Amino acid sequence: MKRVLYVMLIVRCLAVSSFGQANGNAQEGKRLFMKHNCYYCHGTSGQGGRDGARIAQTALNLQGLTRYVRQPAGSMPAFTEKILSDRELTDIYAYLKSLPAAKAPKDIPLLNDIGTSK
Template sequence: MRKHVFGTIVLLMGLYATPAAAQLGPVNGDAEAGAQLYYDHGCYACHGFSGYGRKDLNNTGSPWLTNEEIFRAFLRARADVAPLLPSTDMPNYPANSLSDAMVRDIYAYVRSMPDNRPETADVPALRNILEAAEQRQYKP
């Protein structure tokens, strides 16, 4: 099963090459519904409420976000990976948990996430941190 899923992913990746070079696939789901599913199925625990967390989703260039098919295959890829130790790795999302339609909605939501990263010059605290570090002399 696992071999089969990864084989599918590899095949799909071959078709679409890397995301930097590839055209991102179309979005067919409902982003609003996807936001609720993103919350209900605990995606936020690792990816943050808005796509920033232990693993970012916002405009990261992740190959798993190239299109809906690859995204879906990635969600279903760990069906037989059940380590004995507790894991905070990416969980498996089988079809009886997230249907293909639900996956499409989550994909739409993820693709809608903005890249929220201000210019350092516009953020007083960050500017202050950099300037102070450059000026400060070590004192015991």
């Protein structure tokens, strides 16, 4: 019995360490998003802005996001690990994923009124 409990404990620790990685703290992520000026280009809700792309509900996975932020392809400044740790990026990722998705054009009444009302 003791041994079963022991094994369960190990399994539980493994589960926490691997899933803990992907489960960032969205609240903390929001704070970091503001603190590191991501909002300046991407909008306060990641909706996209003057300079940055829409990143709310990003299609990237955590690895993809981390890679991009460390070595951006375009005009975005790079954020090294010294500035923003992997742990902090996990939180930012959780924040981006917690944001509402963009509405489809068909779900925006005003757009649908145009052309249909005579």
